[in-house]
Amino acid sequence: MRQNTGLHRALLVSLLAIAATLVSRDICRAQTSESGDLSIELVDPKVLRVCADPRNLPFSNEKGEGFENKLAEFFAEKLQKKLDYMYFPQATGFVRMTLGSHRCDVIMGFPQGNDLAQGTNPYYRTAYALVVKQGSGLDDVATLEDGRLKGKHIGIVAGTPPATNMAVNGLMMNARPYPLMIDTRFDSSAEAMIGDLQKGEIDAAVLWGPMAGFYAKNASPALHVTPLVKETTGPKLAYRIGMGVRPADQNWKRQLNRLIQENQPAINKILLDFGVPLLDENDRPIGAETATKSP
Structure with a gap:
């Protein structure tokens, strides 16, 4: 009995020692985290590692030609970090295979309200648009409620919010749907839709604002873009866009929030250069003359 008591006491002392070591390590880690040291949160604190699609203009591509590429370059310069990418097609599994697998540390464009990752403060606000x-x-x-659209052939990406608005307004009978889930390495619904509009195969196109603005600006002749912010039926079509980080990366999120706040005018300029139809909180367009305002 005495021997068993001694063994139990020795085991208890060992367990307490191990527990004390673990608690000490956790306290040290917490103190390091609270001090702002990003070495625990980031893949490499000396590198801005961005999760991006290799072929998804106007957002990003492997040549660095998208506005998210330009924003990443700008942020890397501000952070005095080297810039590197983890490229993966932005389809099912994108967040899991990139950010979630610790292959990169930030998704440059991430809608508020999406629970697949933790969002930063928004750095722009835009809406689906009619082209x-x-x-x-x-x-x-x-607005999609306008009677002049009745009977028109309108391009729409299937499964996107404005498809609901079109259905409510009886516009789906003559609509031409384009696929939502595609492999961006080989296909682009936005590019195909704009091509059909230019050829006269459809009368109008409904696209997410950054795509609408980019392709309309680069078309010859340029196309007309109207953000759909006056809808009274169906879902609202304006959204705030920030960046996506892992849920545990609080210091990293705070640092990105500071970068957004301190550099909003420069961010707006990059977006406007790509034709993104920027909106303020009252749905008014943000142009070059008002680009210093926050979204």
Whole structure:
């Protein structure tokens, strides 16, 4: 009995010693984290490792031609870090295979309200938009409720929020759907839709704002873009966009929030250069003259 008591006491002392070591390590880690040291949170604290799609203009591509590439370059310079990418097609599994697998530390464009990752403060606000040819008679159409769209062939990415608005307004009968889930290495629904608009195969296109603005700006002749912010039926079509980080990476999120706050005018300029239709909180467009305002 005495021998068993001694063994139990020795085991208890060992367990307490191990527990004390673990608690000490956790306290040290917490203190390090609270001090702002990012070595625990980031893959490599000396490198801005960005999760990105290799072929998804106007957002990103392997050549660094998208606005998210330009923003990443800008942030890397501000942070005095080397820039590196983990490229993966932005389809099912993107967050899990990139950010979630600790292969990179930030997704440059991430909508508020998406629970797959933790969002930073938003750095821009935009909306789905209607794209038409100049002089088509639809240039001043500002809502999908407008009667002039009845009977028109309208391109829409299947499964996106404005498809609901179109259905509510009886516009799906003549709509041309384009796939939502694609392999961006080989296909682009936005590019195909704009091509069909230019060829006259559809009368109008409904696209996510950054895509609408980019392709309309680069079309010849340029196309007309109207953000859909006046809808009274169906879901609202304006969204705030920030960046995505892992849920545990609190210091990293705070650092990115500071970068956004301190550099909003420069961020706005990059976005406007790519034709992104920026909106303030009252749905007013943000142009070059008001680009210093926060989203």
